[in-house]
Amino acid sequence: SSHVLITSWPQVIRTWEDQVEGKTMVDARDISGKQKQIAVSEFFEKNKHFLGFDSLQRSLITAVKEAVDNSLDACEEARILPNIVVEINRLKGEDIELISQDNGPGIPRDAIENVFGKFLLGSRFHAIRQTRGQQGIGITGVVMYAQLTTGAKTRVISKIANDSSAVFVELGLDTRKNRAIKSKERREVWIDENTGEEVRHGLKISTIMKAKYQRGKQSVYQYLRMTSIVNPHATISLIVRGRDGEILEEGKWIRTSERLPRVVEEIKPHPHGIQLGTLQRMLRESEQRKMTSFLRHNFSGVSVRAAKEVLSTSAIEDDRVPKRINSEDAKKLIASFQKVKLLPPPTDCLSPIDDLLIKKGLSKAIDSRFASTVTRLPTVSQGNPFQIEVGLVFGGDISADGPIEVLRFANRVPLMYQQGGCALTKAIESIDWKRYGLDHPGGKGLPKGAAAVLIHLASTNVQFTSEAKEAVADNEEVFDEIRKGLLEVGRGLKNHLKKKDQRKKAKEKFELVNVILPEIAKKTSKILGREEPDLAPVITQIMNAVFCEEELGWDKERKLATCSIKIFNYTARARAYTILLKWPENENITMVENSNGGRKEARGIWAWRLDTLNPGTSTTISVSLSGLSKGDWTDTDIFFRGNGDIIGATKIDEKILEEIRKSEALTAIRNEISESESQEVNEVVSERELVEKEETNNSDGINIFADFEEGSE
Numbered sequence: 001s002s003h004v005l006i007t008s009w010p011q012v013i014r015t016w017e018d019q020v021e022g023k024t025m026v027d028a029r030d031i032s033g034k035q036k037q038i039a040v041s042e043f044f045e046k047n048k049h050f051l052g053f054d055s056l057q058r059s060l061i062t063a064v065k066e067a068v069d070n071s072l073d074a075c076e077e078a079r080i081l082p083n084i085v086v087e088i089n090r091l092k093g094e095d096i097e098l099i100s101q102d103n104g105p106g107i108p109r110d111a112i113e114n115v116f117g118k119f120l121l122g123s124r125f126h127a128i129r130q131t132r133g134q135q136g137i138g139i140t141g142v143v144m145y146a147q148l149t150t151g152a153k154t155r156v157i158s159k160i161a162n163d164s165s166a167v168f169v170e171l172g173l174d175t176r177k178n179r180a181i182k183s184k185e186r187r188e189v190w191i192d193e194n195t196g197e198e199v200r201h202g203l204k205i206s207t208i209m210k211a212k213y214q215r216g217k218q219s220v221y222q223y224l225r226m227t228s229i230v231n232p233h234a235t236i237s238l239i240v241r242g243r244d245g246e247i248l249e250e251g252k253w254i255r256t257s258e259r260l261p262r263v264v265e266e267i268k269p270h271p272h273g274i275q276l277g278t279l280q281r282m283l284r285e286s287e288q289r290k291m292t293s294f295l296r297h298n299f300s301g302v303s304v305r306a307a308k309e310v311l312s313t314s315a316i317e318d319d320r321v322p323k324r325i326n327s328e329d330a331k332k333l334i335a336s337f338q339k340v341k342l343l344p345p346p347t348d349c350l351s352p353i354d355d356l357l358i359k360k361g362l363s364k365a366i367d368s369r370f371a372s373t374v375t376r377l378p379t380v381s382q383g384n385p386f387q388i389e390v391g392l393v394f395g396g397d398i399s400a401d402g403p404i405e406v407l408r409f410a411n412r413v414p415l416m417y418q419q420g421g422c423a424l425t426k427a428i429e430s431i432d433w434k435r436y437g438l439d440h441p442g443g444k445g446l447p448k449g450a451a452a453v454l455i456h457l458a459s460t461n462v463q464f465t466s467e468a469k470e471a472v473a474d475n476e477e478v479f480d481e482i483r484k485g486l487l488e489v490g491r492g493l494k495n496h497l498k499k500k501d502q503r504k505k506a507k508e509k510f511e512l513v514n515v516i517l518p519e520i521a522k523k524t525s526k527i528l529g530r531e532e533p534d535l536a537p538v539i540t541q542i543m544n545a546v547f548c549e550e551e552l553g554w555d556k557e558r559k560l561a562t563c564s565i566k567i568f569n570y571t572a573r574a575r576a577y578t579i580l581l582k583w584p585e586n587e588n589i590t591m592v593e594n595s596n597g598g599r600k601e602a603r604g605i606w607a608w609r610l611d612t613l614n615p616g617t618s619t620t621i622s623v624s625l626s627g628l629s630k631g632d633w634t635d636t637d638i639f640f641r642g643n644g645d646i647i648g649a650t651k652i653d654e655k656i657l658e659e660i661r662k663s664e665a666l667t668a669i670r671n672e673i674s675e676s677e678s679q680e681v682n683e684v685v686s687e688r689e690l691v692e693k694e695e696t697n698n699s700d701g702i703n704i705f706a707d708f709e710e711g712s713e
Helices: 016-021 028-033 040-046 056-077 109-117 138-150 220-230 276-285 291-298 304-314 327-339 355-363 423-429 476-528 536-543 654-682 687-696 704-712
Strands: 004-006 013-015 083-090 095-102 154-159 166-174 179-188 202-210 235-241 247-253 370-375 379-381 384-394 405-410 451-459 545-555 560-570 575-582 590-594 599-602 605-613 618-626 638-641
Touching: 056 083, 056 095, 056 138, 056 202, 056 220, 083 220, 109 138, 109 154, 109 166, 109 179, 138 154, 138 166, 138 202, 220 235, 220 247, 220 355, 220 405, 220 451, 276 291, 276 327, 291 304, 304 327, 355 370, 355 384, 355 451, 370 476, 379 476, 384 476, 405 423, 423 451, 423 476, 451 476, 476 536, 536 560, 545 575, 545 638, 560 575, 560 605, 575 618, 599 654, 605 618
Parallel strands: 083 235, 405 451
Antiparallel strands: 004 013, 083 095, 095 202, 154 166, 154 202, 166 179, 235 247, 370 384, 379 384, 384 451, 545 560, 560 618, 575 605, 575 638, 590 618, 599 605
16 A cells, blocks of 8 residues: 655655655645636637537538527527528538528627627527527537638628628637637628629628538438428528539428417526525525515516515515525525415417417428428426427328437427437327327337427526537426327327328219119109109218318408308208317418307317217318418318218317316416516616505415416316
């Protein structure tokens, strides 16, 4: 064993072996003297894999991602429908030129240097709302990587609408000072090389980097294809040229919707997601003079009642000044946040795609025969609002060989890597897809078949498995919501396949009966010299079934989407049913014509009662919807209540219907309370007036939401 000698000051610990070998120990003060601060840009320069530049192939995808994300964000904030063009040109060796151009608002001259030349400079890092990126490291990383691998500067052309000319500039990066180095700056009119027209507003970036372009599932083409699916409002083009200028690959995904994503609102942090250190910082920086005011004005979901209950549970007096709250009291507050029932945070910070737009997005990238989509209602996990959207397409040109295609997205950004370790994939693997019509050997792994499944997670705080943001981390609430969405689209596929099979068999039987019997009756009557008999009762007895056929159409003159449902009773007795239609109800879509009346059963479900449908007769239900464009409503589901099957319709699952109603009621209460709270907070009142108001409204803190939750459990 080693022996230790302890010397006098400076205290240096040396082993016996060091003494024998004559090694000289370094003074600790000499070591500390060598330490120096590292610039954040210098850190990323030596650890470029943190930014996604860890291989030649992935570096190109990362660079395209950062440019396209910035273009989409800029266009959406300026309320411009995006037109994005990506060009990739192979040069000598492994050098590749990347060009990205958009029709966004452009960047003012004075801001170009900061946007492209500073790491950790962003406007969204502290904002609690759904965004594609937050850290402010993306496009600067592209400038750095190009400079690091080829020494090339990044050329930027920017034109804003108010300027008469565009700014042309070349940018490098001073990694030690974390700032851009500008050169060759000039102003002139910008003429688009492709159209020959003057550019009114937009941005163009071109740079040369070491990279590798390759086709396949993990390629730039696939990334842009996936991006176009979840951004149906954007037109995205790609062209790839070889060293001799020949076109190697190209793609164009034209927008299928003129509707921009809704503007998301920034919200305050929720107590359920707050950490001790963050709470202590908020207390230190607070300008409020009382704890109730601090809780009400710095957090979402905290009513007057909840604020007083939190303080009471924490044994903290209301008149304590927030800045003077010590660490022990802060710990008590954190514990009380978990004990007291609080309102959920607002969900207007999220921007889901919408199930109809998902169908449109899928249609421009995948040719299929059937599509089922669902946008789940917003919910909350650890104080963070999130929303799940799921889509499933089946048939058409989709290959039936091998596993289904999985399309994963987080805040409208495709996830290209680490599919197996992602919570979104695990949710797909947890479903028994054999029950829904797909081949699923052993019930493990991904199912097989001509299908593709899309999952989109929209959240204010997506938890990834690593800093590379390639896979979503495990989360029980998120997992459960994804499963519910998958089960819903799975039921849609099952109903589609069942309905298709039923109608095929019924059609064959119906055509056989209606062709052969009349011919037999005609010839027999001729031979016997009698009149042809009425075959309706005979056909009814042979068919012995109730049929349902729906037809979706478009009224060009009135610009209305139409649906006609026809029910035939080919049985020997009268029938009574309730017919239910699934329709794309939302704030923009309304049912403007409905000749049969009926009632709303749940969001997107309308019902009609058919008291008597006599043997051999039929009835028709017709509705018209406003707020849709031609081609928006291409398929639907028909359900029924009553005895006996209806070919072409599915018996309604009352448990699922009840679940939809409960979710609706819960969301309605959340929205109502959030709106009333928002109105209170926005009132401009003095601190004294606010305190008086809280005292007079002390009895108004009724916990409606908590009562509802307890009842629903």
